Amino acid sequence: MSRTRRVFSVRSRTAVAAGTALLAASLAACGGGAASGGAAKAEMKPKPDMAVSVNLTGDQVKAGAPVTVTIAEGKLAAVKVTDAKGGELAGQISADGKTWTSQGNALPSADYKVEAQNTDSQSATTTFKTSAPDKVNKVSINIPKGSTVGVAMPVSIVFDNPVKDKAAVEKQLKVTTSNNTEGSWGWITDYSGKDRVDWRPKEYWKSGTDVKVQMNLNGVDSGPGGGMFVKDYNTEFKIGKDREVKVDLDTKKATVTEGGQVVSTIPISAGTPGGKKASWDGKMVLMAKEGTIRMDSQTVGLGDSYDKMVDYSIRLTWSGMYVHAAPWNTANFGRANTSSGCVGMSDENAKAFFAAAQAGDPFEVVGQGSKGNPDVGNGYGEWNLTWEQWQGKSALAGTPQVG
Incomplete structure (x- = not known):
């Protein structure tokens, strides 16, 4: 009489350890028979169950941790962890073949299926569900x-x-x-x-x-x-394009270069020296081309100094420094810094400057009469820090970061 073996996967009802799920797969031999000569052949010895534990178990698992699968005996050959939407957590088996760890974390509000196989081709399956987060960050x-x-x-x-x-x-x-x-x-x-x-x-x-x-x-x-x-x-x-702007508070001029070559020199009037109406200096960045906007001095702590619509406005800081058209200040372009902190120029020059500008162009202010560098978070002020100072602000300081 011929003999057959059935391989099947079951979920064990026995816990391996507190806080873990146990998977078990059993291999069983069917009943033995007698040889034609009447001598009984030795009964096949069944292999031990495959026991694998998972660090996450249950229907309300907190997300945010990697999935770890550990085999009790033998070695893992493959592990697959998938969610109900078909997404798969990539992972790696340890050198000794005893554990598998996902590279990413278990996601919130997900149903997961864990499928494991050992080097003896036994397999086991289990599931767990992660709960929704108490609070979401964006x-x-x-x-x-x-x-x-x-x-x-x-x-x-x-x-x-x-x-x-x-x-x-x-x-x-x-x-x-x-x-x-x-x-x-x-x-x-x-x-x-x-x-x-x-x-x-x-x-x-x-x-x-x-x-x-x-x-x-x-x-x-x-x-x-x-x-x-x-x-x-x-x-x-x-x-x-490599387009850079440099404003000199002493000469009251803005110099624009492209690819290192000067393309224009523009008479300007910057912030009034001394006090709150002075311009920021140092290395800034053109943040956004905002066009025609309403500028109200009360929103930046300057009382009733102004409230008007301003054309060709490009933001430099969150606190309200812009480069823009200032036709009301024509007499002072190239002669005196008398604005309320912004860098103003004629309508004609502002229109051309606005058309050529890119968000992200460097905008440096030098010379006397400023109120210093803006805070790093007031716009993009990180260029005022040395490279070493900037690297020190990384939470992974000392780790090479090459894009």
Whole structure:
């Protein structure tokens, strides 16, 4: 009589240890028979059950931790962890074949299936469910997908809620460039008071660089009071022409270069020296071309100094410094700094400057009569820090970051 073996997978009702799920698969031999000569053959000895434990178990598992699968005897050959939507957690088996650990975290509000197989071709399956997070954190990023920006534009991410575990979050952020640009993440406080992390190149970007930013934050816990991220984010952009602006408060002129060559010199009138109406100095960045906007001095703490519509406005700081047209100040262009902090120029010059400008162009102010550098989070002020100072603001300081 011929003999057959059936291999099947079952879920064990016995717990291996507190807080773990146990998977078991049994191999059994069917009943033996007698040989034609009447001598009984030895009965086949069944292999021991495959016992595998999973660190996450139950229907209300807290998300945000990697999945770990451990085999009690033998070695793992393959592990697959999938959710109900078909998403799979990638992972790796340890060198000794005893454990498998996912590279990412278990995501919130997900149904997971764990399938394991050992080197003896036994298999076992179990499931678990993660609960919804108590609080959700979200991000906003400064560069829309598909944009072209100037050579000084940093990648800037602002968080809705506090980020206490900055290292865990920063590990999930990746900048990839077409020319291996060296740069670093740095944590600062945004002008809004929220946590913010920027990626700044060591030097200004090279024109033509393609940049990809991946924020693999789904399932990452930002720490106490911050909540968990429930999605990934990404953006891609290109670095445009190398266009730089330098304003000299002493000569009352703005010099514009492209590719290192001077293309225009513009008479300007900057902030009134001394007090709140002085201009900021140092290295800033053209943040956004806002066009015609209403400027009200009461919104920036300057009382009733002005309230008017202003053309060709480009923002330099969150606190309200702009470069813009100022036809009411024509007599002072190239002669005196008399504005309320902005850099003004004629309508004709402002129109041409606005047309050629890119968000991300560096804008440096030098000379006497300023009120100093703006805070790092008041616009994009990281260029006023040395490279070493900026690197020190990374939660992973000392780790090479090449895009």
